[in-house]
Amino acid sequence: MRKKVIAGNWKMNKVLSEATAFVDDVVGKVPNSDQVEAIVCAPFPYLSSLVEKTNGTKLRVAAQNMHFEENGAFTGEVSPAMLQDLGVTHVVLGHSERREYFAETDETVNKKTHAAFKHDLTPIVCVGETLEQREANQTMDHVATQVKKALEGLSDEQVANTIIAYEPIWAIGTGKTASSEDANEVCAQIRQVIKEVTTEDTAEKVVIQYGGSVKPSNIDELLATSDIDGALVGGASLEAESFLQLVEAGTK
Numbered sequence: 744m745r746k747k748v749i750a751g752n753w754k755m756n757k758v759l760s761e762a763t764a765f766v767d768d769v770v771g772k773v774p775n776s777d778q779v780e781a782i783v784c785a786p787f788p789y790l791s792s793l794v795e796k797t798n799g800t801k802l803r804v805a806a807q808n809m810h811f812e813e814n815g816a817f818t819g820e821v822s823p824a825m826l827q828d829l830g831v832t833h834v835v836l837g838h839s840e841r842r843e844y845f846a847e848t849d850e851t852v853n854k855k856t857h858a859a860f861k862h863d864l865t866p867i868v869c870v871g872e873t874l875e876q877r878e879a880n881q882t883m884d885h886v887a888t889q890v891k892k893a894l895e896g897l898s899d900e901q902v903a904n905t906i907i908a909y910e911p912i913w914a915i916g917t918g919k920t921a922s923s924e925d926a927n928e929v930c931a932q933i934r935q936v937i938k939e940v941t942t943e944d945t946a947e948k949v950v951i952q953y954g955g956s957v958k959p960s961n962i963d964e965l966l967a968t969s970d971i972d973g974a975l976v977g978g979a980s981l982e983a984e985s986f987l988q989l990v991e992a993g994t995k
């Protein structure tokens with residue numbers, strides 16, 4: 744059985760004192776369960792202190808982005824080696840906000856996915872359609888292309904260790920959650936696409952999260968479906984209590 748992965752994506756929020764207070768509050772309360780993995784995806788400046796605070800605990804720390812190159816003249820960027828060196832375990836790649844505002848493409852996401860594995864980082868690859876694409880019945884074509892491109896050239900073992908986050912763009916920060924049936928349908932189809940490019944066994948191992956206005960009141964329903972294995976949560980992950988409720992939901 745796949746474990747549930749609950750990740751809080753803080754985006755560009757919190758100052759250092761707030762970030763450390765959150766982790767101090769949460770770290771001892773993360774359920775000691777093999778069924779759920781809890782991750783905070785924090786801004787770059789806090790990664791070092793948060794990794795130190797969470798060392799030896801059940802809480803993992805992720806970056807929200809990285810460059811695909813090892814090093815070089817890329818002012819303002821952070822390399823995979825830097826994240827690995829800090830002790831970061833996961834990295835969010837291809838979030839729709841990065842695709843929209845920072846020119847992230849399927850090609851750069853693919854390069855980053857390879858770079859992540861090279862540095863022992865688990866990629867959380869975000870995919871999802873716009874409202875226009877959904878209304879034009881293009882959801883599955885679009886999401887399938889994003890998934891296939893992101894995974895291109897990876898070994899089956901690497902694919903099995905990739906986390907996919909299905910985040911319909913129209914549901915992010917809007918309060919509009921995809922119904923659990925609709926979200927699960929897309930996640931099941933993503934698994935089917937992975938099956939086609941790898942093997943059934945590999946596809947069954949891939950953790951597929953849903954993201955988009957997930958909160959303590961709707962997570963149970965989402966996690967009760969066949970193919971949603973966790974959540975990538977923005978707004979509702981910013982408060983310790985709400986984050987812990989979301990993680991708790993993963994143990995049920």
Ligand SMILES: O=C(CO)COP(=O)(O)O
Nearest residue numbers: 752915916955956977978
């Ligand atoms: O983009 C998201 C997580 O990466 C979702 O954000 P919200 O949970 O605030 O809708």
